[in-house]
Amino acid sequence: MKPKIYITRMLPKEITDKLSGEFYVRMWEEEDIPVPRDVLLKEIEDVDGLICLFTESIDEEVIKKAEKLKVISNVAVGYNNIDIEAAAKRGIIVTNTPGVLTETTADLTFALLMATARRVVEASDYLRRGEWGSWSMMQLTGQDIYGTTMGIIGLGRIGEALVKRAKGFDMKVLYHNRTRKLEKEQELEIHYVELKDLLEQSDYVCLLLPYSPEVHHLIGKEELSLMKNDAILINSGRGGLVDENALFHALKDGEIWGAGLDVFEQEPVPVDHPLLTLPNVVTIPHIGSASVKTRMRMAHLAADNMINVLKGNEPITPVFLVKK
Numbered sequence: 001m002k003p004k005i006y007i008t009r010m011l012p013k014e015i016t017d018k019l020s021g022e023f024y025v026r027m028w029e030e031e032d033i034p035v036p037r038d039v040l041l042k043e044i045e046d047v048d049g050l051i052c053l054f055t056e057s058i059d060e061e062v063i064k065k066a067e068k069l070k071v072i073s074n075v076a077v078g079y080n081n082i083d084i085e086a087a088a089k090r091g092i093i094v095t096n097t098p099g100v101l102t103e104t105t106a107d108l109t110f111a112l113l114m115a116t117a118r119r120v121v122e123a124s125d126y127l128r129r130g131e132w133g134s135w136s137m138m139q140l141t142g143q144d145i146y147g148t149t150m151g152i153i154g155l156g157r158i159g160e161a162l163v164k165r166a167k168g169f170d171m172k173v174l175y176h177n178r179t180r181k182l183e184k185e186q187e188l189e190i191h192y193v194e195l196k197d198l199l200e201q202s203d204y205v206c207l208l209l210p211y212s213p214e215v216h217h218l219i220g221k222e223e224l225s226l227m228k229n230d231a232i233l234i235n236s237g238r239g240g241l242v243d244e245n246a247l248f249h250a251l252k253d254g255e256i257w258g259a260g261l262d263v264f265e266q267e268p269v270p271v272d273h274p275l276l277t278l279p280n281v282v283t284i285p286h287i288g289s290a291s292v293k294t295r296m297r298m299a300h301l302a303a304d305n306m307i308n309v310l311k312g313n314e315p316i317t318p319v320f321l322v323k324k
Contacts, residue, residue, distance in 0.1 A: 003048035003310045004068075008035045008056045015299045022307055023049070041065050049306050054078055055267070060086040071309040073302045077101060078238060079319050080211045094319040095305035099157065100297040101289035106161035108262065108288045109236040113204055116232050116260035116282045118142040143203070143230060143257060145169050151202030153195070153218070154209025154237060155181055162206060163188045174198050177209075199226040204234060211238035219243065224250040230257045236288050239264040248274045251281060262288050 005019065007027040019025050026043060028035040034055050035043075044050065044066045052058055054076040063069070063086045071093045072082060079096050087094050115121055119142045126132060126140065150166045152159045155177040163173050173190040175181075176198045185192060199205060205227060209215060219233065220243040227233070233256060235242055244265055250256050258280040264273070267286055275281050289295060305315045 003070075004046060005049035005051065005306060005310075006043045006047045008040065008050070008052040011051070011299055012296065014296070015303050018300075018303050019051075019306065023310065044069065049073065049310055051075065051302055051306060052081075054081045056081060058082040058087075063087055063090060063092065066090075066092070071095065071306060071315070073306045073309075074319075075298050075302045078210050080238070082319075084319065088320060093309050093315055095302070095309070095315045095317050096319055097298040097301045098317055100301055101294050102157040102161050104291045104294040105158045105236060105288040106165060108290070109158070109162055109206060109208070109234060110165045112236060112260035112262060112282060112284065113206070113232070113234050114145060116234065116258045117145050117204075121282050122279055143232065145171070145204075147171065148203035149174060149201055150204045150206060151175070151193075151198040152190075152206050152208060153177075153198065154207065155184065155190075156208065156210075158236075159206075159208045160184060160188065162208065163190055171204075174202060195223070196226060199223055200228075202231060203228065204232050207233070207235040207237040207241050209237050209241065211240045216240050217243040217246075219247070221246040221250070224255055227256050229254060232257055233259045234261075235259070236262040239267065244273075244275060248278070251275075251278050258282075262286055 002024050004024045007025065010027060010029055010031040016025060016027065028039065040056065040062060044062055046068060048068050049071045050069060051073045054074065058072055058081060060083050063083060069092050072087060074082060074094065074096045077096055077098045079094060082094055084094060119140050123140045146169045149172045152162060152173065152175045155175045159175065166173050174193045175190050176193060176195045180192050184190065207219065218241050224246055247259060251259055260282040261275070262284050263286055276283060289298065301317065305317060309315050
C-alpha cells in the first residue's frame with residue numbers, strides 16, 4: 001500500500017505528478033490562501049509525510065495529532081515554523097531546502113539594497129503620480145553604493161554570495177557571525193568585527209541569519225543608535241531579528257537613513273503597520289527566493305526528501321538526523 005502524504009499549499013503540477021507516482025497525495029488546493037488550522041489538524045492524522053511552507057505552524061499540537069507521521073519536508077531554508085524538539089521526540093525527520101536558493105536570495109538582497117539607497121520605489125511613485133515637473137539639483141538624491149562599507153550579520157551561504165556582489169561595487173565588507181571564519185576572511189577579503197563595531201562602521205547593515213529565540217530583536221533601539229545617521233538597514237533574514245517599533249522611530253527621527261525589508265515579524269504584514277507609512281522604507285513581501293527556477297528547485301528538493309525518507313533512504317537535506 002502506498003504511503004499517504006499531505007501538501008499544505010498548491011504546488012506546480014510537475015511536482016505533484018512526481019509525488020503521485022509514489023504516494024497517495026492530498027493537497028490544500030489553494031495557492032495564495034494558507035490551509036486553515038482545523039483542516040491541517042484533520043489531514044495530519046493519518047499521513048506518513050507532510051510537505052509544508054514556512055507559513056504553516058507545525059507545532060506540538062499538530063505533531064501530536066500525527067500518529068503515523070515519519071517526515072516533515074519544509075519548502076524553505078528556515079524551519080522555525082516547526083517544533084523541532086517535538087518532532088525529534090517522536091522520531092519524525094525534518095528536512096529543509098538549503099543551497100538551491102542561495103544565489104537568488106543574494107540577488108534580491110542586493111537589489112533591495114540598491115532600491116533603498118537610490119530611492120527607486122519612491123522615485124517611480126513620484127513619476128506615476130505626475131509630480132515630475134522639472135529637473136532639480138537635489139531631486140530624489142540617494143546614497144552611493146560604490147566604495148562604501150557593507151556589514152553582514154550572519155555569514156552563511158547567502159552571506160558569502162552577497163560578499164561577491166559587494167566586491168563588484170568595490171565595497172569593503174565587514175562581518176559578524178557566531179563563529180569566526182578565518183578561511184573565508186582570506187578567500188573573500190573580508191574582516192571580522194564585533195557587532196558594535198560593525199554597526200558603527202557600516203554604511204549598509206545586512207541581516208542574513210536565521211531566526212532563533214537567542215537572536216530575537218537582535219537589532220533594537222540600542223543597536224540602531226550605534227548606526228550612522230546615513231546608514232541603511234537591510235533585512236532579508238527573518239522579521240523577528242528586528243524590533244520593528246524601535247526601527248520605526250529610528251527611521252522617523254533620522255537616526256538612520258533608510259531600511260529595506262523583505263521580512264516582518266507578522267506575515268503577511270498588516271497594511272496599517274507604521275513602517276509602511278514611511279517614505280524611507282522599501283518593503284517587499286518575503287520574495288527572497290522568488291524566481292521561477294529557484295522555487296522549482298526548492299519544490300523538487302522537498303519532494304525528493306519526501307521520496308527518499310518514505311522509501312527508507314536517508315534524506316538529502318535533513319535539519320537533524322533521527323537516531324535509529
